[in-house]
Every structure is written in structure tokens, then in C-alpha cells.
Amino acid sequence: MSDARNWAVYDRPDLRAAVASCAHGVCEVLIALDGMHCAGCAARAERLLAGAAQQVRVNLVARTVGFGFRPEQIRLSTLLQRLDQAGLQPRVLARQDGAQSAVTRRRLALARIGVATICAAQVMMLAWPSYFGVRPQPEIERLLRWAQWLIATPGVLWAGWPFFAGAAAALRVRMLNMDVPVALALAGTYAASVLHLLQGAGDLYFDTATMLVWFLSIGRHLEGRTRAYAIKHLRLLAGRRTLTAQRVRGGTLETVPLEALTVGDEVVVAPGDTLPADGALLGEAAELDESLLTGEAGPVLQRPSASLLAGSVNVGRAPLRLRVDHAGGDTRLAQITRLLDRAQTQKPRLQQFTDRIAGHFIAGVLAFAALGFALALRRGAGSAAAFDIALAVLVASCPCALSLAVPAALAAATSRLAASGLLVADATALQRLTGIDTVLFDKTGTLTRPHMRIARAGTFAALTLDACLEIAAALERGSRHPIAAAFAEITSARQATALDYTAGAGISGEIDGRRYWLGAVEPATGGLQLPVAAAVVAGQSTVVLSDAQDPLAWFALDNEPRPEARQVLGELSRRGLAIEILSGDAAGPVATLARRLGVGGYRARQTPQQKLERLQVQQRDGHRVLAVGDGVNDAPLLAAADVSAALPQGAALTQARADLLLLGDTLEALPQAIDVARRTRRRIRENLVWAAAYNLLVLPLALAGELAPWLAAAGMSLSSLLVVANALRVGDAGTPDPRHRRTPAPVIDMAGTR
Amino acid sequence: MQSLYLLIPLGVLVVFGAIGALVWAVVSGQYDDLDEQARRLPDDEP
Numbered sequence: 045m046s047d048a049r050n051w052a053v054y055d056r057p058d059l060r061a062a063v064a065s066c067a068h069g070v071c072e073v074l075i076a077l078d079g080m081h082c083a084g085c086a087a088r089a090e091r092l093l094a095g096a097a098q099q100v101r102v103n104l105v106a107r108t109v110g111f112g113f114r115p116e117q118i119r120l121s122t123l124l125q126r127l128d129q130a131g132l133q134p135r136v137l138a139r140q141d142g143a144q145s146a147v148t149r150r151r152l153a154l155a156r157i158g159v160a161t162i163c164a165a166q167v168m169m170l171a172w173p174s175y176f177g178v179r180p181q182p183e184i185e186r187l188l189r190w191a192q193w194l195i196a197t198p199g200v201l202w203a204g205w206p207f208f209a210g211a212a213a214a215l216r217v218r219m220l221n222m223d224v225p226v227a228l229a230l231a232g233t234y235a236a237s238v239l240h241l242l243q244g245a246g247d248l249y250f251d252t253a254t255m256l257v258w259f260l261s262i263g264r265h266l267e268g269r270t271r272a273y274a275i276k277h278l279r280l281l282a283g284r285r286t287l288t289a290q291r292v293r294g295g296t297l298e299t300v301p302l303e304a305l306t307v308g309d310e311v312v313v314a315p316g317d318t319l320p321a322d323g324a325l326l327g328e329a330a331e332l333d334e335s336l337l338t339g340e341a342g343p344v345l346q347r348p349s350a351s352l353l354a355g356s357v358n359v360g361r362a363p364l365r366l367r368v369d370h371a372g373g374d375t376r377l378a379q380i381t382r383l384l385d386r387a388q389t390q391k392p393r394l395q396q397f398t399d400r401i402a403g404h405f406i407a408g409v410l411a412f413a414a415l416g417f418a419l420a421l422r423r424g425a426g427s428a429a430a431f432d433i434a435l436a437v438l439v440a441s442c443p444c445a446l447s448l449a450v451p452a453a454l455a456a457a458t459s460r461l462a463a464s465g466l467l468v469a470d471a472t473a474l475q476r477l478t479g480i481d482t483v484l485f486d487k488t489g490t491l492t493r494p495h496m497r498i499a500r501a502g503t504f505a506a507l508t509l510d511a512c513l514e515i516a517a518a519l520e521r522g523s524r525h526p527i528a529a530a531f532a533e534i535t536s537a538r539q540a541t542a543l544d545y546t547a548g549a550g551i552s553g554e555i556d557g558r559r560y561w562l563g564a565v566e567p568a569t570g571g572l573q574l575p576v577a578a579a580v581v582a583g584q585s586t587v588v589l590s591d592a593q594d595p596l597a598w599f600a601l602d603n604e605p606r607p608e609a610r611q612v613l614g615e616l617s618r619r620g621l622a623i624e625i626l627s628g629d630a631a632g633p634v635a636t637l638a639r640r641l642g643v644g645g646y647r648a649r650q651t652p653q654q655k656l657e658r659l660q661v662q663q664r665d666g667h668r669v670l671a672v673g674d675g676v677n678d679a680p681l682l683a684a685a686d687v688s689a690a691l692p693q694g695a696a697l698t699q700a701r702a703d704l705l706l707l708g709d710t711l712e713a714l715p716q717a718i719d720v721a722r723r724t725r726r727r728i729r730e731n732l733v734w735a736a737a738y739n740l741l742v743l744p745l746a747l748a749g750e751l752a753p754w755l756a757a758a759g760m761s762l763s764s765l766l767v768v769a770n771a772l773r774v775g776d777a778g779t780p781d782p783r784h785r786r787t788p789a790p791v792i793d794m795a796g797t798r
Numbered sequence: 799m800q801s802l803y804l805l806i807p808l809g810v811l812v813v814f815g816a817i818g819a820l821v822w823a824v825v826s827g828q829y830d831d832l833d834e835q836a837r838r839l840p841d842d843e844p
Contacts, residue, residue, distance in 0.1 A: 162816055
């Protein structure tokens with residue numbers, strides 16, 4: 045299929061602009077390599093691009109490669125073709141506006157933390173004589189003081205720049221934020237120190253200033269990287285957008301960029317390809333995978349003139365024709381993408397809350413500092429001593445530990461959970477998770493595996509079962525239809541030719557000169573009486589294999605339970621949670637599954653509406669509910685639940701609404717998530733109590749002038765360190781079961797790039 | 799004590815060197831992805 049793909053279209057300037065960000069003659073692109081499964085493939089991709097591209101960055105976890113190239117030297121299509129021929133299945137991802145500047149921002153933030161760390165440590169080294177009251181020779185002391193200034197300057201002015209910028213931005217719109225007292229303290233300590241330095245006498249606070257920058261930027265970074273990590277994953281899941289379309293013009297097909305499509309155009313979508321626009325289906329019926337948009341896991345049969353959605357995949361075997369009704373930014377997919385983008389720019393709720401109380405808190409801090417200054421003057425202290433007191437108050441009441449208390453614990457918890465394959469999309473979900481007492485599970489795809497398997501099979505005597513399986517496997521080979529997955533593991537030496545496919549009915553083909561059909565019960569059998577065993581599982585999918593005259597075999601397909609489901613449910617109930625299964629399936633299969641998993645409560649034949657009502661009844665009874673599911677049927681349930689968790693093969697939309705994403709395609713991380721959430725809550729409480737107690741304790745001391753600014757800063761730092769150390773205990777308390785480490789650990793790196 | 803007149807300025811220079819090296823390393827993207835390299839095959843080619 046890929047050889048037919050017209051890579052050359054990516055050389056057109058208009059399409060290149062949609063995929064690459066170009067500057068100074070170099071264009072940067074991001075390519076998804078679906079075929080890059082191993083470390084060796086990554087090395088191969090790098091070799092293929094070596095020489096022709098610059099700054100090749102292969103990411104094995106995300107299966108992407110980013111590189112820069114010079115359009116006048118090499119064509120993008122040449123590079124794509126190379127990757128394609130190597131079997132890496134390149135897929136050009138649409139340009140993300142601002143992605144590059146986000147990377148630069150993250151790098152700068154990390155560099156600032158590093159600089160602040162170095163500067164804080166070195167300034168303290170140079171300041172130690174003053175800590176112990178040692179008075180070196182005057183010349184040496186002067187040298188030490190000037191050296192402190194030299195080192196503290198980049199640490200305060202460059203590393204602390206974001207605080208000044210943030211404070212200025214807030215003041216410009218007449219608001220107070222956390223940055224204001226910080227910037228004030230930084231400016232005050234730095235300016236006073238420089239003044240004392242020039243006077244050649246008086247205390248220096250360069251150590252205080254650099255330490256402030258150091259601790260505060262770490263806290264801020266911890267907060268940001270958790271979110272950046274979750275958003276990146278969501279983007280990858282929702283990023284399956286196509287960039288080109290096959291347009292019919294004057295009886296021939298031409299490959300055009302999406303932007304060129306207009307309403308009324310006719311496009312052809314090859315099997316396995318993604319629909320480029322919303323539109324009406326022309327010609328015959330077609331089968332589509334709409335899971336990206338609706339979450340419906342199975343294929344959907346669409347009749348002629350039905351309206352189809354961009355982003356769905358043609359899972360049939362025949363190309364389909366489409367008349368474009370909405371193109372580009374008007375498609376539903378584009379609207380969803382915009383929603384995701386908006387979510388990305390929104391501040392987390394916790395941050396909003398902090399910002400809101402910060403306004404009052406900070407006004408208080410500033411008032412106290414002014415009060416301290418005024419009191420000291422009235423006591424008859426000199427203006428220098430009064431300034432010392434004001435500084436001490438400003439530093440002592442600095443909400444450093446307070447501002448680190450929550451984000452440090454949440455960051456430790458989320459990276460701990462990410463290592464076991466659970467992604468926390470909404471950090472506040474961890475707090476809500478602690479109150480959960482009931483868990484509602486969806487059945488198909490959640491407690492069972494998403495792919496179908498052959499549950500039972502039987503023949504109608506003419507051929508052996510093995511022969512029938514081989515024939516069926518040959519017919520379904522290469523198909524993306526969900527039913528084909530059930531036959532995918534059967535090896536078959538037979539080759540099917542002249543495949544003919546009827547949407548909704550099944551597939552037929554010739555094997556060794558004979559024609560066979562494989563399809564759903566009714567069309568293939570024409571009123572055939574199924575044997576009893578097949579009838580038992582009826583209600584699930586049963587397909588029949590037949591030749592030109594007679595039915596040959598039947599296959600009943602179902603979804604097998606996940607191997608870890610029983611244990612996970614056991615662990616959840618041991619933690620005091622009530623468990624219930626809500627399924628749209630018939631009573632028989634649901635009861636069987638509930639028995640096998642040891643669950644008492646289950647409800648079968650539930651419509652999405654009934655599921656939601658059940659949830660609401662439970663919530664009215666005062667229960668806090670965690671809903672676990674996938675698929676669109678669960679979207680209302682997930683949205684209404686107190687906390688929601690989704691499995692990765694569910695639709696991107698469902699996941700966008702879920703608070704927790706189970707990335708490892710396993711439920712194993714769920715009990716652990718409850719543990720970590722409970723532990724996190726304990727740590728956060730301890731942290732808040734400690735930070736508040738510390739601030740309350742030192743504030744009167746500072747006001748009374750009993751606390752030197754350097755002592756206030758040292759105490760503040762120690763308090764912050766305690767809070768961070770306590771928060772990090774969330775991560776390592778309770779050695780995890782080795783099984784939980786099976787999924788590759790996507791540990792968040794300090795740069796927070798993933 | 800005389801040696802301090804040399805050592806302190808030298809120390810300041812070393813700190814600036816360290817700052818420069820760190821900023822260069824971070825901004826050139828070496829800390830973007832810390833897990834990746836551990837999972838790669840060794841690059842044996844010359």
C-alpha cells in the first residue's frame with residue numbers, strides 16, 4: 045500500500061508549510077515511525093538519515109523521529125521514501141505550532157535551575173566566614189565579597205528572570221501573584237547587598253537571593269513537567285491525522301494537501317487510510333473504524349450517502365468515495381484537536397486555586413514586611429536595621445515550603461505511577477482518588493481483552509477444523525477488520541486470491557481454484573440451522589465459512605478476560621472498595637465473567653443511559669465512584685464519575701476525558717494508584733502542616749527583629765528541603781511488585797520533554 | 799593567605815566555566831531525553 049503512496053506531494057511548498065517549521069533555510073519535521081519496534085530500528089533510521097538531515101532525534105518510546113533538512117539540498121520525499129523502503133512506515137505529523145518554542149522554554153528553565161544551583165552553592169562557599177563570625181584580613185574579605193557579587197549576579201538576574209517577568213506581567217494588569225513578593229525579596233536582597241558592597245560595610249544577602257531562586261524554580265519546574273508529560277501523550281494518541289487526500293479531478297486521481305480540499309470535492313480513500321474530511325459516502329456501503337471520534341471499538345457499517353467523519357479509518361477492503369461536506373478546520377476532528385489545544389494552555393485547577401489565595405496571602409506578606417519596617421523605625425532602630433527586619437519578614441513568610449508542599453508530592457506520585465504504566469492526566473484526580481469507595485467496570489475491552497478470539501468452533505463435516513481455520517485465516521490475512529484479529533494468530537500456507545468484500549456481510553476469495561465465503565451468520569448460511577453449541581454463544585459474533593454449495597464451519601468469537609483482572613479486582617476489594625460490572629452485553633457472558641473474576645455485583649444489557657443512572661444512584665447514596673472503561677459507551681459514565689480511568693486502545697476522546705490513563709494495556713496499576721494516592725494525601729497534609737507551622741513560628745520572630753535575614757533564609761531553605769524530602773517518600777515507600785515494572789518505565793526526565 | 803588572592807579569582811573563573819558548560823549542554827538538548835540512550839543499541843560503527 046505504501047509504495048503507491050505519493051511521497052512527492054510533501055515537496056509542494058504549501059504542504060511543506062503544513063508539516064515543517066522552516067527558518068534560515070532549514071526545515072524541521074516530526075515523523076512518526078510506526079515500524080520502529082526495536083533499538084536496532086532506531087539505529088537504522090538514524091543511519092538512513094545521516095548526512096542528508098541534521099539534528100536527528102529518534103525517540104524510541106514515542107516512535108518518532110525529528111530532524112532538520114535543507115529543502116534546496118534534499119527533498120523531503122527522498123528521505124520519506126528511504127524510511128518507507130526500510131519498512132519503518134513513516135507518517136508525517138502535522139506541524140505543532142509553538143512546539144519548538146516550548147522545547148526552547150523547557151531547556152531554558154532547566155538551564156536556569158542548574159545555574160541557580162551552582163550559584164547558590166558557590167555563594168555560600170564564599171560567604172562561610174560570615175556564617176561563623178570569622179573576620180578575615182580586610183583585603184581578603186573584600187575579595188570574598190566581590191566574588192560573591194560576581195557569582196550571585198547570573199544566579200539572581202538570569203536564573204531568577206522568570207520571577208521578575210512574572211511579577212511585572214501581574215502588576216501590569218494590577219494583580220498580585222506569587223512572583224510579586226519573590227521578585228520584591230530578590231530585588232531587595234540584591235539591591236541592598238550591592239549597596240553594602242559599594243559602601244564596603246554591612247551584611248550581604250547574595251546567598252539568600254540565590255537560594256530563593258534555586259528553591260522556587262525547582263518547585264515551579266516540578267509542577268510544569270507533570271502536565272507537559274500527560275499532554276504529550278494525549279497529543280500522540282490524537283495525532284493520527286492525515287495530511288493528504290486523493291482527489292478525483294477529470295476522471296483521474298491526484299494527491300493534494302488537506303488544505304486544498306474544498307466543499308463539494310470528491311475524494312477516494314484507500315483501504316486502511318484515514319478519511320481526510322467530513323462528507324457523504326458515495327457509491328457502495330463501507331465499513332469504518334470511527335474509534336478516534338466515537339470510541340466505538342468495532343467497525344461501523346455505513347450506508348451510501350451516510351455522513352462520515354474525518355479521522356475515521358476505512359477498514360473495508362475496497363476504496364470508498366466521499367463527497368466533502370466539511371474540510372479543514374470545520375471537521376469535527378479539527379474541533380476536537382482545538383479542544384485539546386485549549387486544555388493544554390489552561391492552568392491546572394490546583395494552580396488556579398493557589399493563584400487565587402496567593403493574592404490575599406501576598407498582600408498579607410507585603411503588609412507584614414511594611415509593618416516590620418515601621419515598627420523597627422519606631423523602636424528607634426536605624427533604617428539599615430529596619431530594612432534587615434523587613435527583609436527577614438519577607439523571606440521568613442515567603443511561601444516557599446508552602447508552594448512546594450503540594451506540587452512536589454504530586455510530581456513524585458505521578459512519576460511513580462508513570463513508571464508502572466499509569467498516566468495521571470489530571471493531578472487533582474489523585475486527591476479525589478483517596479475518597480473512592482466504589483469501582484464500576486465496563487466489561488468488553490476493560491475486564492476482557494479488546495481483540496476477539498475464537499471461543500468455540502465446529503465443522504459441518506466436509507473438512508477438518510484445521511483446514512477450515514487455515515482457509516479462514518487466508519481469507520482474513522492483511523485485513524484490518526476486527527474479526528480478522530481473531531484469525532491473525534493462525535498460520536496458513538494457503539493463499540487467497542480474487543478477494544471480494546461486501547461491507548457488513550463478509551469476505552470471499554479463491555483458494556486453490558475454489559471459492560469460499562466467510563461472514564456473519566445470516567448472509568453466509570441462508571437460513572442455516574446452527575448446531576446447539578454455536579447457539580449457546582449466539583449474541584456474540586458468530587461467523588460461518590462456506591464454499592460455493594455448503595457451509596463448512598462456524599466460529600464463535602468472544603473477548604477473553606484479561607489475565608490480571610481477577611487479581612486486580614481481589615486487591616481492590618481488599619482495599620475496601622465495592623466492585624460492580626456494568627456491561628452492554630447479554631446476561632450470560634456477563635454472569636460467566638463475573639463468576640470467573642469473583643465479583644458479586646453485575647448488571648447486563650446496560651445502555652449508556654442506564655450505566656449513567658446506576659452511577660448517579662450510587663453517588664446519591666453518598667458513594668464516591670471510580671469508573672474504569674473504554675469506548676464511547678463509557679464516555680458519559682467516565683465524565684460523570686468522581687474519578688475516571690481509561691485503557692489506551694479506547695478512543696482518544698474517551699481518554700481526553702479520563703483522569704487516569706492505563707498506558708500499559710493492563711489493569712495492574714489500579715490498586716497501586718489507590719495506594720499512591722492515599723500516601724500522597726498523607727504526605728501533602730504533613731507538608732502543609734509543617735510549612736504553615738514554620739511560617740507561623742518564624743513570622744513573629746522576624747517581626748520582632750530576632751531573626752537575621754540569613755537565618756530566615758537558612759530556615760526557609762531547610763523547611764523547603766524537608767518538604768521536598770517528605771514528598772519524595774511517596775515515590776519509594778512500599779517496594780513495588782516486580783510485575784509492575786514490566787512495562788518500560790517512562791520516567792519523567794528533568795527536562796520534562798515527554 | 800597570600801595564595802587566596804590568586805585562588806579566589808581562579809575559583810570564580812571555574813564557576814563561570816561550569817555555568818557556561820551547563821548552559822551549553824542543556825540548551826543544545828542533551829538533557830531532553832535521559833532514558834533514550836540507555837535503551838539504545840551500542841553504536842559500534844566508527
